Amino acid sequence: MENWLMTIMNDFRYECKGRFVIKKLIVVLITLLLAGCDNVQHHPDLSETIYSIVENKNSSEISLKSLTSFDWEKAFLFTPYTTQEEIEERLDVNFNDPSNIDYRDDIYLLVLMNDGIVDQYVEVARQGADFKIGEKEYLTPSADLIFIERY
Known part of the structure; x- marks a missing residue:
């Protein structure tokens, strides 16, 4: 039972990290796009x-x-x-x-x-x-x- 709970907690931690990394990546990409865009x-x-x-x-x-x-x-x-x-x-x-x-x-x-x-x-x-x-x-x-x- 303990192993099962640890596995779920590790999966949850990994998923949260993955979401954080994806959010960070999206912010970086949007920033780069906006920096590269000008009205010229x-x-x-x-x-x-x-x-x-x-x-x-x-x-x-x-x-x-x-x-x-x-x-x-x-x-x-x-x-x-x-x-x-x-x-x-x-x-x-x-x-x-x-x-x-x-x-x-x-x-x-x-x-x-x-x-x-x-x-x-x-x-x-x-x-x-x-x-x-x-x-x-x-x-x-x-x-x-x-x-x-x-x-």
């Missing part, structure tokens, strides 16, 4: 639209405002190999670059901000071209041209 949205449709404009060899500029259906106040264009520190310094906000542009030479990174917050980002494929915004630090809806320089 990748905009693949805009990326594809820009791709088709650049693909047309007669195109020499991109009017960003005409391609966007969402509000934005500033758009920053980052060249290949731009470091995380440089991006954050120019944006003047914390931004975890999801494109890893600091290791890539196949894209430019376009970051759109609204109300001082990074709202959207676009990976712009180079396609045998470089992109310039002139002497400006960033684009605005009223000064929105990205120039295509083919090589």
